[in-house]
Amino acid sequence: MIVALSRSSRKDAVTLTEHPFIPFDNEDDSLLFEKLQEHVLAHYPNPERKGCPDPAVLKSLIDNPGDVTLVELNDLHIFKCAECTRLLMELREKKKQS
Amino acid sequence: MRLPTPADLCWNVKCSPDQEWIERTLRIAVENVWPQALEAAHSRNGHGSHVVEIVESAIEHAVCRLKTGDPLGPEQVTQLLQRLVLQEVRRRRRANGRMVFVGSSDELPPTPVRNPQIQIDCALDLKIILQGEPPDVRLALLLRYSRFRWSEIAAALGTTEAAVRLRCKRAIERIREKQEGEQHES
Numbered sequence: 001m002i003v004a005l006s007r008s009s010r011k012d013a014v015t016l017t018e019h020p021f022i023p024f025d026n027e028d029d030s031l032l033f034e035k036l037q038e039h040v041l042a043h044y045p046n047p048e049r050k051g052c053p054d055p056a057v058l059k060s061l062i063d064n065p066g067d068v069t070l071v072e073l074n075d076l077h078i079f080k081c082a083e084c085t086r087l088l089m090e091l092r093e094k095k096k097q098s
Numbered sequence: 099m100r101l102p103t104p105a106d107l108c109w110n111v112k113c114s115p116d117q118e119w120i121e122r123t124l125r126i127a128v129e130n131v132w133p134q135a136l137e138a139a140h141s142r143n144g145h146g147s148h149v150v151e152i153v154e155s156a157i158e159h160a161v162c163r164l165k166t167g168d169p170l171g172p173e174q175v176t177q178l179l180q181r182l183v184l185q186e187v188r189r190r191r192r193a194n195g196r197m198v199f200v201g202s203s204d205e206l207p208p209t210p211v212r213n214p215q216i217q218i219d220c221a222l223d224l225k226i227i228l229q230g231e232p233p234d235v236r237l238a239l240l241l242r243y244s245r246f247r248w249s250e251i252a253a254a255l256g257t258t259e260a261a262v263r264l265r266c267k268r269a270i271e272r273i274r275e276k277q278e279g280e281q282h283e284s
Contacts, residue, residue, distance in 0.1 A: 029270060033243050065241050066254035070233050078240060079224035092245045
């Protein structure tokens with residue numbers, strides 16, 4: 001097993017990970033999911049919003065994550081939709097600021 | 099490959115009685131040249147399956163030249179045949195568009211997908227990667243993707259942070275592998 005020094009997105013958090021595939025990642029997988037978001041934003045544009053759940057459902061996901069079902073979210077649609085990803089990021093950012 | 103007899107290879111050599119030396123010296127030359135011809139055909143074309151045709155063609159050219167010149171000894175005929183064999187190997191290689199065939203496609207190892215679009219779909223299509231994962235794992239990963247912290251996800255799903263992370267561990271490892279593969283490809 002390769003042990004590599006890894007960096008978190010925050011400067012003050014430097015941790016060690018034993019994962020052999022992504023040597024630079026923080027221990028709560030933030031970097032991995034940031035990269036996934038970047039990938040989806042770059043590769044899955046959906047300007048016609050085909051298959052997108054209602055924006056109210058996405059808002060509900062951010063406000064009360066336990067109340068939303070996969071069916072309402074159209075299963076894993078968000079993982080292949082730049083528009084939903086963008087909206088989720090905005091909603092999450094607003095939630096953090098409020 | 100079985101060594102053909104010179105008679106096998108010189109089957110089309112037809113000479114008048116006064117040029118009988120051509121057939122005699124060519125048979126000796128064929129025996130001398132055969133191993134080198136086989137090696138040349140194999141190293142330059144990737145296989146030796148055409149070596150008989152190559153040597154036969156070289157013999158045909160040799161006969162044409164020998165018929166117009168003075169009688170030569172076996173060593174000189176061997177040198178001539180060697181040269182003509184190598185010329186024929188090179189000609190065939192050029193005729194094949196400089197492609198070198200080594201083995202067959204069945205022997206090739208599986209190669210990664212080269213089409214960039216397919217590569218994206220295969221490498222990081224989370225819908226495919228997470229196919230078969232239970233609903234709670236899918237929802238947890240969706241929430242993590244939406245920038246929820248693991249502790250918040252655990253609270254939303256009514257479990258502990260350690261438990262939810264353990265449930266998602268295998269799926270995250272698969273995503274990491276795919277992402278790493280994509281980084282290597284790009």
